[in-house]
Amino acid sequence: MYTRSGELVIISRVKFKGKWKFIRSLRFRITLMLVIIGIIPSIIIENGIVKNYEERTVKLRMATIRNQCDILRNQLVKTGYMEDPTNAVINGEFDMLTNIYGGRLLIINKDFKVIKDTYDLDRGKLMVSQEVINCFNGRETSQYDKKNDYIAMTVGIQNTETRELQGVMLVSVSTIEIRAGKDILEQKGFFLLMLIMFVVLILGYILSGSLMKPFQKVTRSIEDITDGYLDESISVPDYLETELITDAFNKMLARVRSLDESRQEFVSNVSHELKTPLTSMKVLADSLNGQENVPIELYQEFMQDITEEIDRENKIITDLLSLVKLDKKAADLNIELMNINDLLELVVKRLKPIAARADVELIVDSFRPVNAEIDETKLTLAFSNLVENAIKYNNPGGWVRVSLNADHKYFYVTVADSGIGIPEESLSQIFERFYRVDKSHSREIGGTGLGLAITRRAIVMHRGAIKVYSKENEGTTFSVRIPITYTGGQV
Numbered sequence: 001m002y003t004r005s006g007e008l009v010i011i012s013r014v015k016f017k018g019k020w021k022f023i024r025s026l027r028f029r030i031t032l033m034l035v036i037i038g039i040i041p042s043i044i045i046e047n048g049i050v051k052n053y054e055e056r057t058v059k060l061r062m063a064t065i066r067n068q069c070d071i072l073r074n075q076l077v078k079t080g081y082m083e084d085p086t087n088a089v090i091n092g093e094f095d096m097l098t099n100i101y102g103g104r105l106l107i108i109n110k111d112f113k114v115i116k117d118t119y120d121l122d123r124g125k126l127m128v129s130q131e132v133i134n135c136f137n138g139r140e141t142s143q144y145d146k147k148n149d150y151i152a153m154t155v156g157i158q159n160t161e162t163r164e165l166q167g168v169m170l171v172s173v174s175t176i177e178i179r180a181g182k183d184i185l186e187q188k189g190f191f192l193l194m195l196i197m198f199v200v201l202i203l204g205y206i207l208s209g210s211l212m213k214p215f216q217k218v219t220r221s222i223e224d225i226t227d228g229y230l231d232e233s234i235s236v237p238d239y240l241e242t243e244l245i246t247d248a249f250n251k252m253l254a255r256v257r258s259l260d261e262s263r264q265e266f267v268s269n270v271s272h273e274l275k276t277p278l279t280s281m282k283v284l285a286d287s288l289n290g291q292e293n294v295p296i297e298l299y300q301e302f303m304q305d306i307t308e309e310i311d312r313e314n315k316i317i318t319d320l321l322s323l324v325k326l327d328k329k330a331a332d333l334n335i336e337l338m339n340i341n342d343l344l345e346l347v348v349k350r351l352k353p354i355a356a357r358a359d360v361e362l363i364v365d366s367f368r369p370v371n372a373e374i375d376e377t378k379l380t381l382a383f384s385n386l387v388e389n390a391i392k393y394n395n396p397g398g399w400v401r402v403s404l405n406a407d408h409k410y411f412y413v414t415v416a417d418s419g420i421g422i423p424e425e426s427l428s429q430i431f432e433r434f435y436r437v438d439k440s441h442s443r444e445i446g447g448t449g450l451g452l453a454i455t456r457r458a459i460v461m462h463r464g465a466i467k468v469y470s471k472e473n474e475g476t477t478f479s480v481r482i483p484i485t486y487t488g489g490q491v
């Protein structure tokens, strides 16, 4: 990269700074995204499986117990247990049932009195709970208490012939082992989840690394170019995105190259132009120094030539300085509301002596009074250059016509001459710095090749435009268009 003073500075390799550089990387974000995408469905599936297991097991348990109770109640009715609860076979079955399921069984008769309690705690007591009442009213209940880990059920003891309710069986069964099963399942699910997360993390890291490789290639290629291989261009066609980035970069590189070339050309042109008058001066001075008894007339003649060369050198430097000043930002413009008719009159007045010397007639046509927001110094310079060229590249007895017109938005200045004209193939180049159609002729009449470059820059800074029409041996017309109100902004 070039600094303003023109030195080439090698940029050190691009490095990310800061503590959180990995977190800010695309690789981290891709990995994170993959982990989230992998983990969320796993969590949902795991929860679904655990919940389903619990529901199904509880349902199954309830069905089994209800089945057992159905068998028992038939036996109770058949054996007349409700009248005499001492039947050893039935009591044995009760014990077996409660032992197997880790539960408690109560038999309540029509008077809400507990006639059997497998825990032997409430026998003989009254049991008037809502569930029991509901059961006597024909609504058997079964409920699962998740918090306290048990299932409670009421089963009506009904005479199969008379359909009369003789009592209620109240069964409560522990579901601790269902919860244990659920805990184990949850634990296993958690470990599986951790495993999935770990695998996804590793895979995501590896995958994102390989996904990012083309981008690293792009960075490396750009760094290589930054390190000095300015002549190359980069190509990473692995992804569409990398292709777009490299294409954009190559475009920028081409622009940098062309800027660099024009800078080099400009520097070499400047050196050459500045050297020419110096060389002439040296030749003149040397030839005087190398001769003895030089006549005073020759001295005077050579000194006159040397003065002309100094003037020339001075003009080139002045023009260069004007150009450098114009190369600065548009913000440096000193905008004022000016009468353009007066400005052009002044330009023409100043150049009248030169025109008279060249035997060229200078005419100004102002079609209307025009006031516009402009930088007086810069536009005076621009128009002076155009009129001066029209006089310089004219024929004796020729004319130069400067005209001014305007509409509501722009004012238009044309500088037409009856001069030597510009060959068609040169028209596109005359605004370039140091370009001259006929170098020796231009030099003879004191041209530097910078005049039109200065003119165009000054006009463009005003957001205006300049065009040229020319025919060899017939004449040339430059037409300029500039906004009446300055619109500002960098150009």
Ligand code: ADP
Pocket: 385, 389, 390, 391, 393, 417, 419, 420, 421, 422, 430, 431, 435, 436, 437, 438, 442, 446, 447, 448, 449, 450, 451, 452, 453, 476
């Ligand atoms: P110079 O200092 O040589 O005049 P300019 O940048 O003003 O440099 O012009 C560039 C070249 O364009 C001139 O050398 C000349 O060949 C040509 N040119 C400019 N104006 C005219 C004109 N009115 N008629 C013919 N040729 C012109």
